[in-house]
Amino acid sequence: MRNPDIDLAELAKALAHPARLRILRLLLATPGCIGGDIVDAIGLAQSTVSEHLRILKAAGVITGEISGPRTCYALNPTALEPLGEFIGALTPPSARTCCVPDQKEIP
């Protein structure tokens, strides 16, 4: 991709919804494989939750493997690293004196 901002914007867009953030928290707190339990935990319609999962999967933030009759969703930890580095570059050095990840890669 010629413009990295587009990819970063896609990542940010995937996080730009409370329901999707809730799903990510749920995946973070659940070690194993969860499927329809997400629907009950989120409180939205099954089709709506499925759409949010599709968006997260399209952004690469999560992975969905079919495991028998259900789908196993899990976090893809590396996907958010570029966005994390971008935010880290905007964060002042005073808050990250312990870890400066080469600021020259951002511009």
Added chain:
Amino acid sequence: MRNPDIDLAELAKALAHPARLRILRLLLATPGCIGGDIVDAIGLAQSTVSEHLRILKAAGVITGEISGPRTCYALNPTALEPLGEFIGALTPPSARTCCVPDQKEIP
């Protein structure tokens, strides 16, 4: 606010656009005060850039102080810290062994 996910989603939404990411990069690379130069650098209409600046300011990501005939925009580095911590919690420990910012504050 009862639900912190809403605030995080607002922050992420502020970053969910290439033009706004470009503006943030520009502010990061420009030490002093910039105003209309942003319009030329972004390549969009002045009203469109003003709208993006309004969104960023509403999210608290930037500050805009009126300095004479122009407005001085600057980064507000602390605004993105909650989102950065959230992403850090989703990022695997292997990628941040140098700086673990107390993961228990996220849930």
Added chain:
DNA sequence: TTCGTTCATCGTCGATATGCGATAGGGTGG
């Protein structure tokens, strides 16, 4: 005061996102 510069706001349009019910697909069990 009058002009020019700079930025914010308004109205509008098309595009996109969000939510739901209904429906189809696919695998497991009986």
Added chain:
DNA sequence: CCACCCTATCGCATATCGACGATGAACGAA
């Protein structure tokens, strides 16, 4: 094979976003 559970997809309605031109408001300079 058939029925059941889980998931994905399809339409559709509403809401929000993104972009622009035009207009308005504030300030400094002449």
